[in-house]
Amino acid sequence: MTGRRCNFSIFCNTECGFSPYFQEDQTDISIANCSKNIENHLASVGLKSDDIPTEGHLICFRVGIFSALKSYAVCPLHRYALGICWRKKAGCSHPQHSGKAKPDRAVTLDMSRAISMYDGKLVPVGSGICRKCRTVVYEQISNLHEEDIDCDASEPEDVEKY
Numbered sequence: 528m529t530g531r532r533c534n535f536s537i538f539c540n541t542e543c544g545f546s547p548y549f550q551e552d553q554t555d556i557s558i559a560n561c562s563k564n565i566e567n568h569l570a571s572v573g574l575k576s577d578d579i580p581t582e583g584h585l586i587c588f589r590v591g592i593f594s595a596l597k598s599y600a601v602c603p604l605h606r607y608a609l610g611i612c613w614r615k616k617a618g619c620s621h622p623q624h625s626g627k628a629k630p631d632r633a634v635t636l637d638m639s640r641a642i643s644m645y646d647g648k649l650v651p652v653g654s655g656i657c658r659k660c661r662t663v664v665y666e667q668i669s670n671l672h673e674e675d676i677d678c679d680a681s682e683p684e685d686v687e688k689y
């Protein structure tokens with residue numbers, strides 16, 4: 528994988544490569560083909576599967592792409608580092624967090640999207656968040672809905688082929 532970068536390298540600021548966890552994976556693959564079972568991973572970080580239908584969605588959401596871009600390719604390293612081998616950091620991950628409150632829930636898709644819009648920071652889905660910060664984010668989410676900003680998570684229609 529010399530020199531070539533997958534579409535996720537730019538979001539992570541890390542080089543592409545192989546994953547120590549899945550050494551049999553040797554090539555980049557399309558997000559559309561990322562279909563490993565993610566249920567155990569979602570449960571381990573405290574997320575429900577309602578919002579995150581596939582491994583491909585999970586990988587895109589982790590970098591702040593709030594829809595699955597199926598034409599994107601991902602290398603083995605970024606696939607697993609962002610997907611099922613991703614681990615949350617200790618402590619509350621909200622950018623405005625202060626105090627000693629411990630995280631007690633996971634950042635959902637809606638929460639991650641709201642934080643990115645209001646704070647300009649990416650807090651990946653599955654990160655921990657404390658009760659106090661959650662209250663702030665819930666408020667922001669309800670404001671978003673009031674402002675009726677389109678939060679459609681579906682992929683744009685394919686460009687017409689000729």
Ligand SMILES: [Zn+2]
Nearest residue numbers: 533543602605
């Ligand atoms: Zn990569």
Ligand SMILES: [Zn+2]
Nearest residue numbers: 619624657660
């Ligand atoms: Zn907090």
